[in-house]
Amino acid sequence: AQSVSQHNHHVILSEAASLELGCNYSYGGTVNLFWYVQYPGQHLQLLLKYFSGDPLVKGIKGFEAEFIKSKFSFNLRKPSVQWSDTAEYFCAVWGNNNDMRFGAGTRLTVKP
Amino acid sequence: NAGVTQTPKFRILKIGQSMTLQCTQDMNHNYMYWYRQDPGMGLKLIYYSVGAGITDKGEVPNGYNVSRSTTEDFPLRLELAAPSQTSVYFCASSPPGLEETQYFGPGTRLLVL
Numbered sequence A: 001a002q003s004v005s006q007h008n009h010h011v012i013l014s015e016a017a018s019l020e021l022g023c024n025y026s027y028g029g030t031v032n033l034f035w036y037v038q039y040p041g042q043h044l045q046l047l048l049k050y051f052s053g054d055p056l057v058k059g060i061k062g063f064e065a066e067f068i069k070s071k072f073s074f075n076l077r078k079p080s081v082q083w084s085d086t087a088e089y090f091c092a093v094w095g096n097n098n099d100m101r102f103g104a105g106t107r108l109t110v111k112p
Numbered sequence B: 001n002a003g004v005t006q007t008p009k010f011r012i013l014k015i016g017q018s019m020t021l022q023c024t025q026d027m028n029h030n031y032m033y034w035y036r037q038d039p040g041m042g043l044k045l046i047y048y049s050v051g052a053g054i055t056d057k058g059e060v061p062n063g064y065n066v067s068r069s070t071t072e073d074f075p076l077r078l079e080l081a082a083p084s085q086t087s088v089y090f091c092a093s094s095p096p097g098l099e100e101t102q103y104f105g106p107g108t109r110l111l112v113l
Helices: none
Strands: A003-005 A010-013 A019-021 A022-024 A032-038 A045-050 A057-060 A064-068 A071-080 A087-094 A098-103 A106-111 B006-009 B010-013 B019-025 B031-038 B044-049 B054-057 B064-066 B076-078 B087-094 B109-113
Touching: A003 A087, A003 A098, A003 B087, A019 A064, A019 A106, A022 A071, A032 A064, A032 A071, A045 A057, A045 A071, A045 B109, A071 A087, A098 B044, B006 B087, B019 B031, B019 B087, B019 B109, B044 B064
Parallel strands: A010 A106, B010 B109
Antiparallel strands: A003 A022, A019 A071, A032 A045, A032 A087, A057 A064, A064 A071, A087 A098, A087 A106, B006 B019, B019 B076, B031 B044, B031 B087, B044 B054, B064 B076, B087 B109
């Protein structure tokens, strides 16, 4: 089965700083990749997803992610974070076995 | 559409008690899922269903049961609650042809003492 690693447990940034959250996965087959966000007290929402095609995927709220197949990575980026981006971010991998695996999550705190 | 709804929002159980977590979606989605979320552990799949009458185990099914008698409902049953089942439980669903894209409910926080 596939697995996902998110190496940053907690990231603290000031507003306007650039963000990159790491995500690595292991799976031998074709994967679909996702980033979900969970704002405080809310449920998970889809930020962006990669199925195929252009490896640079743009999502909502100015987020983007790049799929690098050779590195088994799908890092999330944002050029300039805002206080409202404070949330927990989860990378997820869907294999061809109807199974979604999530990473442990990265908590982002943005200081105003 | 209400989307994915879950009840209750919060529950305290004693060890050995049983309960059912309710999940309903009104989007006519085929696929439905149950996850648990533990601090620092991300979400882990408990059970999923590809349609009414069909269920299958996920990564952590022990101690849980599910049923899917209708397209809309996917209840999760805990028969003998244990402290290890203290967690936040999320139900999700996904539309036909886009099984990978999941819509999550607001969660049920369960505390087993």
